[in-house]
């Protein structure tokens with residue numbers, strides 16, 4: 554069972570992907586962490602985010618396990634990840650590892666921006682998770698506050714809008730729903746309801762392929 558989940562920042566795709574992976578007993582890869590770790594590697598060493606050669610070196614050197622999520626999940630890293638993710642050479646350097654992860658015999662759940670379009674265009678189940686920018690900003694503000702960050706809702710909403718524009722407007726693998734993705738709007742859904750809706754998408758696929 555290979556499931557591709559895409560969607561904008563704070564749409565709930567990560568939580569959904571984790572729950573689906575647990576439910577089906579398959580590994581999960583949050584591909585945003587790859588871009589966050591690449592950006593963090595540059596920032597921690599004092600390099601510029603537009604240093605393509607070093608960014609590619611960081612991306613190539615990543616192991617797909619044991620990310621220091623605490624360091625990577627903050628507001629600054631999300632923004633920086635979106636900047637390095639727009640560099641085509643960085644995306645190229647990360648493709649093979651993601652595809653290898655996706656081709657595990659037991660299946661996998663991957664979430665990101667280009668999973669259904671570029672990384673796993675043949676995934677049998679693709680879900681594109683959306684929610685209004687205001688709802689996503691509220692969720693992200695709560696998450697950041699839970700991590701002990703000082704948050705200003707207006708600034709978080711501004712970040713979300715900026716990231717949407719950058720992630721959707723870039724030339725390389727922009728944030729976009731695959732033609733065969735099922736759209737899941739979680740604006741009015743709690744996580745349990747979103748999970749049930751996603752399970753229905755998987756069940757429909759299984760019924761169809763019988």
Ligand code: DC
Pocket residue numbers: 562563584585586588589631634635638639664665666667668716720
């Ligand atoms: O999902 P996230 O917020 O952790 O992602 C951080 C940034 O990484 C996001 O703004 C864009 C980029 N990204 C991407 O370009 N492609 C992916 N498959 C995953 C993330």
